[in-house]
Amino acid sequence: MRTPRSAAAALCAALITLLGLLTVAPAVAQAAPEQQPPTAAATGLHISGGRLLESNGNDFVMRGVNHAHTWYPGQTQSLADIKALGANTVRVVLSDGYRWSQNSASDVAAVVADCKANRLICVLEVHDTTGYGEDTAAGTLDHAADYWIGLKGVLAGQEDYVIVNIGNEPWGNTNPEGWTAPTVAAIQKLRAAGFQHTIMVDAPNWGQDWQQVMRANAQTVYNADTTGNLLFSIHMYSVFDTAAEITDYLNAFVTAKLPIVIGEFGGPADAYGDPDEDTMMATAEQLDLGYLAWSWSGNTDPILDLVLNFDPAQMTSWGQRIFHGVNGIAATAKEATVFGGSTPDSQAPTTPGTPTASAVSTTSVTLTWPAATDNVGVTGYEVVRVSGSTEAVVASSTSTSVTVSGLTADTAYTFAVYAKDAAGNRSARSATVAVTTDENTGTPGAACSVGYRVVGEWPGGFQGEITVRNTGTAAVNGWTLGFAFPSGQTITNMWGGTPTQSGSSVSVAAASYTAAIPVNGSVTVGFTGAKSSANAAPTAFTLNGTSCTTG
Numbered sequence: 001m002r003t004p005r006s007a008a009a010a011l012c013a014a015l016i017t018l019l020g021l022l023t024v025a026p027a028v029a030q031a032a033p034e035q036q037p038p039t040a041a042a043t044g045l046h047i048s049g050g051r052l053l054e055s056n057g058n059d060f061v062m063r064g065v066n067h068a069h070t071w072y073p074g075q076t077q078s079l080a081d082i083k084a085l086g087a088n089t090v091r092v093v094l095s096d097g098y099r100w101s102q103n104s105a106s107d108v109a110a111v112v113a114d115c116k117a118n119r120l121i122c123v124l125e126v127h128d129t130t131g132y133g134e135d136t137a138a139g140t141l142d143h144a145a146d147y148w149i150g151l152k153g154v155l156a157g158q159e160d161y162v163i164v165n166i167g168n169e170p171w172g173n174t175n176p177e178g179w180t181a182p183t184v185a186a187i188q189k190l191r192a193a194g195f196q197h198t199i200m201v202d203a204p205n206w207g208q209d210w211q212q213v214m215r216a217n218a219q220t221v222y223n224a225d226t227t228g229n230l231l232f233s234i235h236m237y238s239v240f241d242t243a244a245e246i247t248d249y250l251n252a253f254v255t256a257k258l259p260i261v262i263g264e265f266g267g268p269a270d271a272y273g274d275p276d277e278d279t280m281m282a283t284a285e286q287l288d289l290g291y292l293a294w295s296w297s298g299n300t301d302p303i304l305d306l307v308l309n310f311d312p313a314q315m316t317s318w319g320q321r322i323f324h325g326v327n328g329i330a331a332t333a334k335e336a337t338v339f340g341g342s343t344p345d346s347q348a349p350t351t352p353g354t355p356t357a358s359a360v361s362t363t364s365v366t367l368t369w370p371a372a373t374d375n376v377g378v379t380g381y382e383v384v385r386v387s388g389s390t391e392a393v394v395a396s397s398t399s400t401s402v403t404v405s406g407l408t409a410d411t412a413y414t415f416a417v418y419a420k421d422a423a424g425n426r427s428a429r430s431a432t433v434a435v436t437t438d439e440n441t442g443t444p445g446a447a448c449s450v451g452y453r454v455v456g457e458w459p460g461g462f463q464g465e466i467t468v469r470n471t472g473t474a475a476v477n478g479w480t481l482g483f484a485f486p487s488g489q490t491i492t493n494m495w496g497g498t499p500t501q502s503g504s505s506v507s508v509a510a511a512s513y514t515a516a517i518p519v520n521g522s523v524t525v526g527f528t529g530a531k532s533s534a535n536a537a538p539t540a541f542t543l544n545g546t547s548c549t550t551g
Contacts, residue, residue: 044159045121045198046229050257052198052290054338055160062121062261062290063333064089065306065322069111070103070127072298072310076114081312082296083118085323086330086380086398090115091123091165091263091292096147098139099128109154116161119339119422123200123263123292124155125165131206134172141167141186149193156194160338164190164197165263169235171204173211179204180217184224191226198229202263207235215249218258233263236280238273240265246279254287261290267495268303268318269528271458274493281327293322303455303465303526317496317524320513330380330396334424340376345423349374352381352400352417354431362438364405364478364515365413371400372419372427379422386414386432395512405478405515406498410439446472446517448548450481450541455526461492462531466508468543469522476517481508481525482542487534496525 044055054060064087067078071093082090092111094103103111108124115122126147132138144167148155155162166186171179183201190199201221203209214221214232222230232253240246253260262284267277284291297310306319315323323329337345353370360366372378380398384391394415395402407413413435419427451467470476481497484504491499497508514523541548 043196044161045163046227047198047231047259048228050254050259051288052231052259052261054336056337058337059288060088060121060336061288061332061334062089062123062292063087063329064091064120064290065293065329066091066093066264066295068093068295068298070095070100073103073107075298075310078296078310079114079118079120081307081310083120085312086333087120088333088335089121089123089290089292091125093127093168094124096126096128096139096144098143099137102147105151105154108151112154112158112162116339119335121163121336122158122161123163123165125168125200125202127168129167129170131172132170133176133178134174138170138172139167141170141182142189144170145186145189148190148195152193152195155197159197162197163200163231164195165200165202165233166190167202169202169204169207173205176204176211176213179213180221184221187221187225187230196227196229198231199225200231200233200261200263202233203235205239207233207264208237208239209234209249210239215252218253219256222258230259232258232260234260236262236265237275238266238270240280241273241276243276243279246276247283250283250287250289254289261292263292264294265291266294266304266318267321268526269463269493269495271456271461271463274528277321278326281325285327285332293318317511317514317526320511321495324396324513326393328396330398331382331393331420332424335379335422337423340423345376345421345425347375347421348425349378349419349421349427351428352419352430355383355415355417355433357415357433357435359403359477360435360438361478362409363407363480363509364403365407365415365435365437366401366403366477367415367417367433368401369417369430374419374421374425376421376423378419380420382418382420382426384416384418384429386416391416391429403477403512403516405510405512407437407478409437412436446470446474446476446543446546448472448541448543448546450483450543450548450550452537452541452550454535454537457531457535460530460532461528462489462535463526463528466525466527467522468517468525468548470517470519471549473519475519476543478515479510479517479544482506482545483538483540485538486536487531489529489531489535491527491529494525494527496523499527 069092126144128139203214299305308314349372352372355367355369358366383395385394416432417430449469455463496514500507
């Protein structure tokens, strides 16, 4: 959670010892002598063999986002917009009234109905528990459990569509071992009240479990649920900034056959680290684990808004990464079969037509292809780069055209296309198209303006943001931005582009999800950098060799 408080501040002292703790992190504790809890008859979404399944036994892997409904109750279009971008799940922020205004039973019923109307699995969570024990405004899991019991009349019968996330990040960094007992008590309170839903529980340490409390006690907590329908949720932000930390944590749960989902995660760097979202998403895809990105819109820190102003037309670079990047939602989400009847759709779309190339530049190409067809409906396409017997996904699209960027000048590439339907069925691969990018001759670019700002600073480092706007009369498809740092700054990491730096001079090539800039449109690139005491802003920028105005 990154709204309305910053978990990063709470993590400051904890990160001093983080690396040492993670290197000796225990495996998920096994309670071998204990009997596994009996699995109740499946009344909807349920757990079996460490997997989240639908009532018909179909494996369900969450691919979705978080939506801050309790703070923005008027944004009723959001779920439809989230679905339109390919998500199969939405995690909805609610309040039990302890810290914010309580969401009423009628409001929650409307949220559930909205999820179902948009064919989204609905994860409902109480946010008031965030950081309990460290944030004095936070409520208890027991209070949250009472709220859920008060909603039983609304939620009973919705087990196919709703997962109950008892409380968000229900413990801070102070004495996190205190998380286990109230978590068990809240689970058992809901079961005693007759709840048959799959229950989700968040980790302590503001959700990031850097002290391994949830990991060490997961088996004990799981065994305390008499139905066995319990799902663990880890939140991955700056604590998870290396591939080893991410793969070690997730694989420990999978090996122990304990179900886990990445219930929140961020990618852009902050003052405490740079989350490795690429590994998070790749590992989730490899292990068939769910992930839910934070957050749709309305975040107090804009770098974690997937879209600005709740407008899908104002997608940020973070949103582009989540929805259209490699292992992103558009490429990997499969709609729950409960929305298509009891029989899963197993028919793949037809093969897309052969792609054709246009708008070839030094760093990008636009590909267009004849549409595929499907018995239910094609939901999107994956574009792959083919190299001998191997291939790699380089872009995804919900239409029959996409711009592939981040290419190298004067280089031969081969591309092909797959079609995909809502059930995740994938077509045969299309015929290929060969493309050679243009030589780098310094072709002038479009008219442009550039905004530069420092998001935050700390001793020896800072975070910056560059917004590039196309003020010309034609769309930009592929770009290179040039500028120079006046105070000796250096870029240490970037999202939304690939930097090359020589001395003070910097060249940034577009990422695949920021390459296209429509007329009057803009893209945003974020980065972290190193600095001395001075941190003056660049004064001049060029886009594909053309000077830009600044503002």
